[in-house]
Amino acid sequence: MTEQIRKPADYKSAIKPIWCPGCGDYGVLSAITKAFAKLRLEPENTAVVSGIGCAARIPAYINAYGFHGLHGRALPIATGLKLARPDLTVLAMGGDGDMYSIGGNHFMHACRRNVDITLLVMDNRIYGMTKGQPSPTTEPDFPTHLYPDGTHLQPLNALAIALVAGANFVARTFSGDPNGLAEDIAMAINHPGFSVIEILSPCVTFRPEQRDWKHQVQRNVLTPAASVAEALQVVTTGPELATGVIWKGDRPPYEGPGEKAGIALDRLLEGFAA
Amino acid sequence: MSQTSLNSVSFAISGSGGAGVMTAGEILLMAAAKAGYYGLQTRSVGPQIRGGEAASLMRLATFPVHVHADAFHILFAVDWLNFDRFSGEIDLAEGAIVITGKDSGELPEKVAQTASDVIRLPLHDLLKETKGRVNMLAAGIIGRLTGLPEDALADAIARRFASKGNALVEISTATMRTGYAQGEKLLNHEQRLAPPEPRNGERWIINGNEAAGLGALTAGVKFAAAYPITPATEILEWLSPALTGAGGMLIQAEDELASINMIIGASFGGAPALTATSGPGLALMAEGLGLAAAAEIPVTVIDVQRGGPSTGIPTKSEQTDLDIALCGMHGEAPHLVLAATSVADCIRTTAWAVHLSERLQAPAIMLSDQMMGQMKTIMPRPDLPDLKAERETVASCGEEDYARYALTNSGVSPMALPGTPGCMYTADGLEHDERAIPSTRVEDHAAQLKKRWRKLADFDYGNAWADISGEGPLAVITWGSTAGAVEEASREAEEAGIRVRTIVLRLLSPPQKAKLEAALEGVETLLILENSFSGQFARYLRSFFTLPENVRTFHHPGPRPVTAREVLEAIREAAS
Ligand SMILES: Cc1ncc(C[n+]2csc(CCOP(=O)(O)OP(=O)(O)O)c2C)c(N)n1
Ligand code: SF4
Numbered sequence: 129m130t131e132q133i134r135k136p137a138d139y140k141s142a143i144k145p146i147w148c149p150g151c152g153d154y155g156v157l158s159a160i161t162k163a164f165a166k167l168r169l170e171p172e173n174t175a176v177v178s179g180i181g182c183a184a185r186i187p188a189y190i191n192a193y194g195f196h197g198l199h200g201r202a203l204p205i206a207t208g209l210k211l212a213r214p215d216l217t218v219l220a221m222g223g224d225g226d227m228y229s230i231g232g233n234h235f236m237h238a239c240r241r242n243v244d245i246t247l248l249v250m251d252n253r254i255y256g257m258t259k260g261q262p263s264p265t266t267e268p269d270f271p272t273h274l275y276p277d278g279t280h281l282q283p284l285n286a287l288a289i290a291l292v293a294g295a296n297f298v299a300r301t302f303s304g305d306p307n308g309l310a311e312d313i314a315m316a317i318n319h320p321g322f323s324v325i326e327i328l329s330p331c332v333t334f335r336p337e338q339r340d341w342k343h344q345v346q347r348n349v350l351t352p353a354a355s356v357a358e359a360l361q362v363v364t365t366g367p368e369l370a371t372g373v374i375w376k377g378d379r380p381p382y383e384g385p386g387e388k389a390g391i392a393l394d395r396l397l398e399g400f401a402a
Numbered sequence: 403m404s405q406t407s408l409n410s411v412s413f414a415i416s417g418s419g420g421a422g423v424m425t426a427g428e429i430l431l432m433a434a435a436k437a438g439y440y441g442l443q444t445r446s447v448g449p450q451i452r453g454g455e456a457a458s459l460m461r462l463a464t465f466p467v468h469v470h471a472d473a474f475h476i477l478f479a480v481d482w483l484n485f486d487r488f489s490g491e492i493d494l495a496e497g498a499i500v501i502t503g504k505d506s507g508e509l510p511e512k513v514a515q516t517a518s519d520v521i522r523l524p525l526h527d528l529l530k531e532t533k534g535r536v537n538m539l540a541a542g543i544i545g546r547l548t549g550l551p552e553d554a555l556a557d558a559i560a561r562r563f564a565s566k567g568n569a570l571v572e573i574s575t576a577t578m579r580t581g582y583a584q585g586e587k588l589l590n591h592e593q594r595l596a597p598p599e600p601r602n603g604e605r606w607i608i609n610g611n612e613a614a615g616l617g618a619l620t621a622g623v624k625f626a627a628a629y630p631i632t633p634a635t636e637i638l639e640w641l642s643p644a645l646t647g648a649g650g651m652l653i654q655a656e657d658e659l660a661s662i663n664m665i666i667g668a669s670f671g672g673a674p675a676l677t678a679t680s681g682p683g684l685a686l687m688a689e690g691l692g693l694a695a696a697a698e699i700p701v702t703v704i705d706v707q708r709g710g711p712s713t714g715i716p717t718k719s720e721q722t723d724l725d726i727a728l729c730g731m732h733g734e735a736p737h738l739v740l741a742a743t744s745v746a747d748c749i750r751t752t753a754w755a756v757h758l759s760e761r762l763q764a765p766a767i768m769l770s771d772q773m774m775g776q777m778k779t780i781m782p783r784p785d786l787p788d789l790k791a792e793r794e795t796v797a798s799c800g801e802e803d804y805a806r807y808a809l810t811n812s813g814v815s816p817m818a819l820p821g822t823p824g825c826m827y828t829a830d831g832l833e834h835d836e837r838a839i840p841s842t843r844v845e846d847h848a849a850q851l852k853k854r855w856r857k858l859a860d861f862d863y864g865n866a867w868a869d870i871s872g873e874g875p876l877a878v879i880t881w882g883s884t885a886g887a888v889e890e891a892s893r894e895a896e897e898a899g900i901r902v903r904t905i906v907l908r909l910l911s912p913p914q915k916a917k918l919e920a921a922l923e924g925v926e927t928l929l930i931l932e933n934s935f936s937g938q939f940a941r942y943l944r945s946f947f948t949l950p951e952n953v954r955t956f957h958h959p960g961p962r963p964v965t966a967r968e969v970l971e972a973i974r975e976a977a978s
């Protein structure tokens with residue numbers, strides 16, 4: 129096939145997003161289409177898999193193959209798809225609840241497994257879709273209907289987990305900077321193995337104060353660390369709202385058990401002969 | 403007193419950790435197959451992970467057997483440590499002999515009461531010369547008493563230990579021969595098998611789990627993801643290298659939620675995909691099965707049932723996941739439920755499950771159970787089924803919008819795989835319209851629900867939905883591994899002059915109402931048999947079918963399977 133020059137708009141589907149006006153996820157959608165255009169991805173050879181939540185509605189808005197699955201289960205679906213179809217470019221997406229709470233186990237194991245998938249987590253530190261319950265990243269004193277006095281729980285440091293669990297590319301970005309975000313997404317897609325991009329993406333409805341992130345975020349101040357230990361330093365002691373690429377690893381991606389593990393059918397059948 | 407020869411002999415070999423009773427059983431099974439007999443082997447183990455006491459439960463016969471007999475003719479107990487753990491599964495037949503060590507201690511009460519003869523042998527002394535192991539001695543003694551040729555035993559030992567070196571083969575063979583010679587002295591206790599029919603064609607020794615794996619492989623499964631669980635793990639262990647060898651792969655997932663969703667992802671990408679689990683795993687997969695139903699992604703789940711609920715009795719059988727398999731989904735999620743009827747049938751029914759699932763773009767659950775899954779059985783080498791994963795897919799999409807969930811006549815909609823130009827769509831568990839766009843409209847929900855229902859309900863499943871034999875006003879109906887006991891009991895009933903119609907269901911959902919009701923025509927009494935406490939199968943039959951007026955049920959929970967004797971008694975009662 130001859131290579132087509134595609135514009136970001138070519139990667140938008142005709143479906144209108146259900147998001148609230150001003151939701152950070154619009155910026156993510158825009159950045160994704162820019163990144164796809166930059167990489168000239170063929171829509172038919174690209175698959176976008178998500179779970180459930182406001183953020184997870186995104187596949188339908190993208191012109192590519194999509195899978196809008198179950199709350200928390202985007203990563204296993206993406207993993208099965210990528211292993212069975214290594215020819216596809218596979219991305220997984222969802223919110224902080226989707227990926228870090230109900231899908232937390234898959235998140236950890238996807239990092240460890242290191243299949244060549246790019247994960248985008250739209251972190252708004254709240255459950256948007258179910259109207260404002262605390263998520264694993266919600267600040268301990270943030271009041272909700274469920275916990276009027278806050279959760280008193282320490283927020284989860286998901287990027288630290290990603291680093292120690294073996295993710296091969298780790299970045300924090302901001303939806304209010306679609307161009308910077310597009311660069312990072314393109315870089316993550318090109319990086320072999322499992323890539324995690326945490327996107328600060330405001331929920332203007334249940335966390336209106338996050339509108340201020342556009343003044344607070346320190347854009348693109350982070351650079352890839354020299355070691356996982358150094359990268360850990362950055363995500364554990366550095367400023368929370370600083371963005372940039374934090375880690376680029378060189379672990380080879382996992383593609384399956386490998387041919388050597390195979391046994392031919394004839395030999396297996398011989399094993400039954402009595 | 404030497405006895406007349408038998409068409410079926412049962413024996414148990416038990417012992418504490420390291421005695422190798424399972425290996426002894428395998429050797430005897432291999433030798434029996436070589437000599438032209440049929441037979442089966444199951445193992446009973448205590449709760450310990452490894453080592454610990456175990457019993458090899460065996461049945462050899464001149465005809466194909468699918469279940470244990472009711473009682474054992476020979477019990478060879480290396481020792482009696484924790485014997486009570488399996489004594490409930492080892493009832494001794496009239497005239498049964500017990501062979502044990504001279505100094506192995508007192509017999510358990512139940513054994514002492516029922517054994518007609520106890521033979522105490524100086525096991526240690528007998529092993530002095532060859533320095534072999536007691537299990538090979540047992541194989542030799544039992545081999546002699548049941549009338550297996552010594553050569554067949556030696557051949558089995560050579561094959562079984564081939565990879566472990568000559569020295570072991572030699573010691574083991576010599577020890578077996580010591581046992582065989584010892585058996586010679588016990589011939590007044592002989593439990594000799596009648597001569598076998600001449601063996602025509604190849605025989606296999608295979609268990610239901612391997613058979614299910616083979617069925618999946620022959621149907622063209624290319625991707626499996628699963629989380630280890632007893633008693634399904636052997637399927638995974640067999641399939642993993644097999645799939646790799648066939649250009650596919652098996653992935654050990656982090657849990658069953660991942661297993662089911664990984665296979666959904668792989669299948670969305672076009673790879674026929676499967677997982678295997680047991681009850682607790684099936685429960686965890688329920689949400690994923692709902693997704694596969696809604697998004698119309700073919701996947702097959704093999705459930706090797708075990709005692710439940712919760713962790714239950716992981717190593718023992720029961721037919722109690724029927725309720726959850728049929729009705730355990732959230733919302734209304736039409737799906738296929740099939741059940742293998744024997745070890746051999748695990749091949750065909752698994753292949754059929756994969757075939758139907760792919761054909762109808764729906765999830766399929768294939769029910770097996772611990773008994774069938776882990777029972778090693780001698781059978782004629784089966785023909786591999788010609789049931790393949792044949793999914794119809796769209797080659798390309800034109801100008802007009804592609805409708806992934808179009809309301810077609812058959813209810814099966816055109817499926818495009820990623821990579822197909824022009825057909826990009828988002829598969830969705832959210833209710834959607836024909837073009838896969840999420841919708842909360844009454845009309846879309848009704849139309850899509852009906853379509854998903856119709857494609858399964860209206861499909862012609864042919865004759866394989868059940869195995870039916872015999873005729874007359876008394877019918878016996880069952881499913882799964884209980885079919886083995888029913889088959890044997892029905893044969894005995896016929897021999898006793900009681901006519902029985904037997905029906906073994908293979909396709910449980912969608913229920914084949916018209917077909918079953920036709921099969922029940924003229925039936926006055928229907929006897930329903932199953933291995934469950936509450937009668938799940940009877941409840942299923944009552945809710946989906948119009949049954950004859952006179953319905954009787956017989957069921958009890960595992961870990962004891964329903965036996966042929968129990969079935970025969972129930973038949974006699976129903977016939978009287
Ligand atoms: C099994 C299951 N449990 C609960 C829900 C309800 N639910 C839907 S979205 C969601 C939280 C979403 O939060 P997040 O992932 O942060 O996404 P956001 O809406 O904030 O973008 C919950 C709890 C569900 N759909 N499925
Ligand atoms: S609720 Fe919050 S996260 Fe959801 S669409 Fe509205 S602004 Fe965005």
Ligand SMILES: [Mg+2]
Nearest residue numbers: 223224252254
């Ligand atoms: Mg959120």
